[in-house]
Amino acid sequence: MFSPSQEELCALNKEPVKYGELVVLGYNGSLPNGDRGRRKSRFALYKRPKANGVKPSTVHVISTPQASKWKMDCMKDDPNILQVGSVMGVEDKVEHPSEQSVAISSKGHHSISFTLSRSQTVIVEYIHDKDTDMFQVGRSTESPIDFVVTDTISGSQNNDETQITQSTISRFACRIVCDRSPPYTARIFAAGFDSSKNIFLGEKAAKWKNPDGHMDGLTTNGVLVMHPKGGFTEESKPGVWREISVCGDVYTLRETRSAQQRGKLVENETNVLQDGSLIDLCGATLLWRTADGLLHTPTQKHIEALRQEINAARPQCPVGLNTLAFPSINRKDVVEEKQPWAYLSCGHVHGYHNWGHRSDTEANERECPMCRTVGPYVPLWLGCEAGFYVDAGPPTHAFTPCGHVCSEKSAKYWSQIPLPHGTHAFHAACPFCATQLSGEHNCIKLIFQGPID
Template identity: 75%
Template sequence: MLSPGQEEHCAPTKEPVKYGELVVLGYNGSLPNGDRGRRKSRFALYKRAKANGVKPSTVHILNTPQASKVISYTHQHSISYTLSRNQTVVVEYSHDKDTDMFQIGRSTEGPIDFVVTDTVSGGGGESEDTPITQSTISRFACRVVCERNPPYTARIYAAGFDSSKNIFLGEKAAKWKNPDGHMDGLTTNGVLVMHPRGGFTEESKPGVWREISVCGDVYTLRETRSAQTRGKLVESESNVLQDGSLVDLCGATLLWRTADGLFHTPTQKHLEALRQELNAARPQCPVGLNTLAFPSMQRCSRALASVPTQEDKQPWVYLACGHVHGYHDWGHRSERDPNAQRECPMCRTVGPYVPLWLGCEPAFYIDTGAPTHAFVPCGHVCSEKSARYWAEIPLPHGTHAFHAACPFCTTQLNLAQKWAKLIFQGPID
């Protein structure tokens, strides 16, 4: 007899239905210590062998704390809204045969399908063994519910069910009763969503950041992430995820790519072919006249662990002008941070001097164009249209700030110059 997890894959001719993927911003292809188990840089959502979705059913109004505990010990999913010490509203959820539910959060408990930890700007992150201290990501941050039938619509909701199949909104959490009588609320630091205008294409423009409630309604942002007062209901918008939608969990931002969107996205093979094409053109350092070469995709995804040397073929760039060189140690303008202010030998422009790394997470590309532009100040290289797209997106930072960042390492982009067009010198012979 097949186990439930094998049913969907038993027929060799039948491909499992893929709803889409969630990709964490800040990781250039994999986590710093490698992807392991449920903790990885991207998570694919496939149709489950057996539906595990739930939908609201019975509502209980309880006047003693003990009564809510009795409800919580049942085998049904439920959401508890604590209104006061004497009153709790418990909404029970029943099985929904038409949907699959996937849960995302910081907890490593069983109900979490995709474990997400705080992203450290610059491409670092929590390692498997690092204890998380003062994380702002909720242990049970959100859930994505996908319809099991075409068009496989995916919807996002704030909060996830814990090991007891419960979601608890305590006295301090923002919660309310809607005009139609159903309860709703927000999580402590909130789940923010931005749907791009025009999908995830070359013509896309950033949308507006909104907050998603526990029941999936859309609200304008609170004054700060954890403010007690909710924003205004935006009835014209929904919690349906689109290709390119961004989900922010206050500590990590995820990109949603639909199965169809991924079909039109460059593959790892395509990016590798572009890398080989760049190297085949034999770009040279205009001063040392040595041939340059972009490192392997595997090394690019571990960029922070690599320290380029003078003998290395690694390309470096003067970001202020875009002239690509090999590594050298002259032209310093500052003793304290030697690479922060360097004078380009080609044009005498002064600015940061950094190594170039290919962006090798395909999901972040909006086209299949050649890698011609680098983000400033990190030096991650991608296509021009992808660089321009991400440079326009204000990503949440902390509890109330927003700024554009490189999708490959989440380094904040320079306000005055967010990207640089690269100028390579070809071989002289």
């Protein structure tokens, strides 16, 4: 539900209305080497000065051998955007090459095209929609992409030097269309328009004709969406993963990401994004936060205050008796001398020490000197990305085995979210570093020792 306070706030500060934000899972506040331009860990969608949305118009059915040649000339060399379908409109059969070139080569209009056979192609023209704004997400750095997203590598070794042999994220992965009037509803669609304002598909695309006669299709590796039950709050529960079609319909998942057979239509669900909706692009997962939801989310200042508060309590290593302190947010990737470490099987927090190894083979398996429990021993990192918090509670729990720390309810929420992995697997992962979670509950309550004096 739209919050009037957001509109009032924007009017007061003379700022554009914010529709919401997309936050990429696996990054703790910023990309490893810093946010740059359209490539960043977090992207805000604002109401544009002028509407740039489009809506379907005329459908051209081209029944001529020339259609195949035209498709080969125009198709971009990108296997990840081959499976796309058409939308609604008034069918207009074009039989002559001269008419065909006018119908499908117009640079002024956006269009979605799909190939039924070598001799038949359907082009759906899109016209300007003054009531919506469109934002596009994908791997391409071309101008139509508003938010450039690359493959997320799990774990702390996330950096620009890590090479992706072959990305599974589409160059033009998806588009989000927002209503320019309250309540500023945001809808997601698979695939995005390229620099020629086109979306293409191939003969082998997963496509079909709906009962009402309209065509639809899926992208190669699919755009999956999960809406949490109960919104994005302390009481939230995981929802069910679905696949979104090019026209925005909702389907059950295919057997694998790129299977030719689509899932079943889920008629009682929509492509409307909710606060906390997750969008998976097969290589990166994005969290959608509404503007209203962000107003009730902890801020960076709040997280910094929590860090200072826990440090002010002067937690101590129970063995070395030295005072521990979480490093400042701008040094969140550098292990410091006072860094708190924890045994993740029991939760006891210590300072760093180099003893307690149980074997030479399991270098990270240590025995806790407090309770003799054996398990991973890792430095603790404060979760700095405020968008991942479902509440404003103190940082009391750590994800296992990465050691990122956040509030109890936030840790327990993410610990039960099955995130897509590969072509058909799902597993829970830390939202701050994308490391696959393990252990009995995927997270552990931390046990700090206060100062003896």
